[in-house]
Amino acid sequence: QVQLAESGGGSVQAGGSLRLSCAWSTATRSSYLMGWFRQAPGKEREGVAGIDSDGTTSYVDAVKGRFTISKDNAKNILYLQMNDLQPEDTAMYFCAADAGWATTIATMDVDYWGKGTLVTVSS
Numbered sequence: 001q002v003q004l005a006e007s008g009g010g011s012v013q014a015g016g017s018l019r020l021s022c023a024w025s026t027a028t029r030s031s032y033l034m035g036w037f038r039q040a041p042g043k044e045r046e047g048v049a050g051i052d053s054d055g056t057t058s059y060v061d062a063v064k065g066r067f068t069i070s071k072d073n074a075k076n077i078l079y080l081q082m083n084d085l086q087p088e089d090t091a092m093y094f095c096a097a098d099a100g101w102a103t104t105i106a107t108m109d110v111d112y113w114g115k116g117t118l119v120t121v122s123s
Contacts, residue, residue, distance in 0.1 A: 002027045002112040004095040009117030016085050016121070022078040022095030022114055030073055033098040035105050036080045038091035038119075045094070049080060050105030058104040062088075085121045092116040 003025040012018055020036065035050035049069035050058045057069050068081040078095055095114035102108045 001025065002097060002099075004028075004097060004112055004114035006093065006095045006114045006117040009093060009119045011120040011122065012085055014086055014121055014123050017081070017083045018085065018119060020080040020082065020093055020095075020117060020119075022080075024076050024078065024095075024097065026076065028076070028097055028112070029099070031099075033100075033102050033104075033108055034069075034071060034078045035096045035098070035108050035110075036069060036078075037094045037096055037110075038089075039094070039116075040088075040091040043091075047105040047108055048093070050103075050108055051078070052103045056103065058106065060105065082119070085119070087121050087123045090119060090121050092118050 005023045008020040031053045036048045039045040066084045071078045094116045096110040097112040099111045
């Protein structure tokens with residue numbers, strides 16, 4: 001059974017940094033597209049960053065140059081390094097996995113979700 005567990009959320013001031021982690025169960029195959037989504041209060045969930053089995057990354061325009069997605073296959077951990085955080089980045093952040101054929105965050109069709117970790121950025 002695929003299980004995803006996020007950690008690393010918290011409260012920071014604008015301009016600060018956080019690193020989110022997502023530990024995945026051994027049932028998660030290295031071929032899966034892994035990604036991070038976020039959902040702000042009153043808004044739809046949106047894809048933020050993705051990383052495919054080859055390590056190729058993709059980002060939504062709003063976070064390009066500020067966020068970096070990476071993974072450690074040996075440790076079964078997905079990361080999201082978030083720099084220069086802004087109040088509009090405030091959201092619940094979710095780890096996700098796609099067992100299909102998508103290769104970018106824009107086309108990701110999520111099969112598995114984590115429960116989320118909250119990020120709050122104050123001005």
